[in-house]
Amino acid sequence: MFIQLQVKIDNKPHEFPYSSHKLSLDREGNWIKLDTGRGLIITGDIPSSVFTIEVSGWYFGKLAGLLGTYNNEQYDELTTSDNQITKNEDNFYNSWEVSKRCKPKGNNVVDIIVDESDVKFIKCAKFLKATDSPLRPCFRQVSVLDN
Numbered sequence: 001m002f003i004q005l006q007v008k009i010d011n012k013p014h015e016f017p018y019s020s021h022k023l024s025l026d027r028e029g030n031w032i033k034l035d036t037g038r039g040l041i042i043t044g045d046i047p048s049s050v051f052t053i054e055v056s057g058w059y060f061g062k063l064a065g066l067l068g069t070y071n072n073e074q075y076d077e078l079t080t081s082d083n084q085i086t087k088n089e090d091n092f093y094n095s096w097e098v099s100k101r102c103k104p105k106g107n108n109v110v111d112i113i114v115d116e117s118d119v120k121f122i123k124c125a126k127f128l129k130a131t132d133s134p135l136r137p138c139f140r141q142v143s144v145l146d147n
Contacts, residue, residue: 005032005046066096 007014007025016027022037034042039056055063055070063070068077078086080095115121127133 005030066093 005016005027007016007018009018009020016025018025024033024035024037026033026035030045030047032044032046039058041054042051043054044051053067055067059070061069061071064079064081064083069079076085078089078092080086080092082095086092086095116125127135130136133139
């Protein structure tokens with residue numbers, strides 16, 4: 001069963017699919033796709049809040065914001081809206097706040113408790129930690145941080 005989704009343009013309801021100039025909105029089941037026609041595509045599964053954002057390579061080095069600077073330089077990923085580099089994530093996020101109405105309601109991060117006796121954990125550890133793992137040659141290439 002699909003949820004009821006409605007698109008409003010200039011506060012007027014429209015049916016899917018919708019297109020105007022280069023902008024298009026499509027729906028397949030619970031998935032919505034927004035294509036700006038200018039190198040930005042946002043796809044989302046509304047009920048599960050899973051979204052993907054695709055940005056054209058044309059924007060390389062021309063972006064800033066919550067998704068970073070898109071320039072392959074790690075040092076400036078936390079560039080604030082006033083073009084200052086910070087190490088404080090709260091300052092970074094708050095600088096990109098659009099309005100008080102969009103302000104987040106606290107931290108939604110969920111702590112993950114790892115049960116090392118769980119069968120799934122044991123199977124993964126066999127491949128990702130064991131000295132006799134078939135993936136052992138990759139261990140020098142990929143750093144795994146222990147908690």
